[in-house]
Every structure is written in structure tokens, then in C-alpha cells.
Amino acid sequence: MNVQMLSDQELLGRYLQGDRSAISSLIEKYSRRVRDYIRMMVKDTDVADDIFQETFIKAVRVIDEGRYADNGKFLSWVLRIAHNQVIDHFRAGRAAATVGESSAGYNILGTMRFAERTVEESIEAEQTSAEVRALVEELPDEQREVVMLRYYSGLSFKEIAEQTGVSINTALGRMRYALINMRKMIKDKNLVLC
């Protein structure tokens, strides 16, 4: 079976049964998103690469030790580890802080204190997902539609544009505004997302 067709849970299961290539496939699946996130936070490519390595070393260690509670949230779990590593990097003062006030005008490190919580808390992860879904329900109709088509239905932006009868530029704009609105709602509601 083409490993690209396997779900995260299936890849993890294969790895735990001894298929070491499965964990490589899983890491490869999300490496770009994790690496891009880290690079946007630290701005230094070399530092970002180091943190990227540390992130997945830690993730695999947690999995090997049987401490990973698989609840279908592998990507956000790995990104939380990456975020913790970035926080540790800034605290260690190994580089000048490159993230302080985000473009939204608030301290991104203070708002994202959820990264300091224990990542193994599957109950908190479920609560986060519930809160995220509730925020989506509060979005304007057009933005909610784009979000659901992309994340629930798995459509590409091109497919979303075709299905909703708008240009790709409009679909992308609606997605961007949806995320910006969600960020504002999180701040306004003072939510702590795990």
C-alpha cells in the first residue's frame, strides 16, 4: 500500500509494530509545515534547522517511551513541541528575540502560553479542538464555508474556488480573513488553547 495513503494513526501503528520507515514517512508528511513554522518564529535558518531536529527527536522519543496518546492530533502535537523548543531557545537567550509584538499588536509569546502545558494531556487537546470548532461556527458564512471545505472536506484552494464560484484569489482571501478573525476571537475571549 502506498504509505502516502495511510493516516497518521496507521503510520504510528506500523512504526510501533517495528516498521521504522513509517515514522520517516510521518515526519516527512509534516516536515515542511513544522519547519516553516519554526523558521517564521526564529527567522534564522540554521537555528530553525537545529530546533526542527530537536523537535522530532523529542517527538519520536515520546512515542518510543509509550507516552504519546494518539487522538488524531499528531500535527498540532508536534507543533506544540516545536513551539516549546522555540520558547526554550528564546529563554536561553541564544539569539536576540525576533518575535515579540506580532502584527496584531500583542505579545505572541504571552498569548500562546498554551505551549507550556503538558503535551500528553489528551483531554486538553480534545478541549482545544472543541473550542476551535466553536470558533469556526462564529465565523461569517463565507469564511466558515472555505474553512470547512478545506479542513473537513480536504479540498484544494483551486477546488474550493471552483465549488464556491469565486476566484482563487477570493478563496485565499476568505481563508486568510478566517484565520485572522479566529486569532482575534481567541484574543478577545482570552482563550488558552492547548
Place this chain on the structure above:
Amino acid sequence: MDKLDNLILTDTSDDDYTLLMSHVVCGEPELLFLDALLTDALRPQCQ
């Protein structure tokens, strides 16, 4: 006509991800993190 509409797009995940990063996230890490939260919160669970 919008420049984007003239792009010859394939349905590969790489192209879609490039669009996400270039036109949605635009270098704002918290938006990329929200993208990940949405991915996990809304993705249908395996039967």
C-alpha cells in the same frame, strides 16, 4: 484579471501549500499554528 487566476495550477499538495503560505499565512506564524489546529480539529476521524 487577477494574476492568481492565470496560474496553471495542479492539484499537488505542494502547490496548494505554496498558496497557503504565500497568500494566507503571509509569514505570520500564529496563522500557521491556527492552520494546524484546524487541521486536527476538523479533519474527519478514521472510521
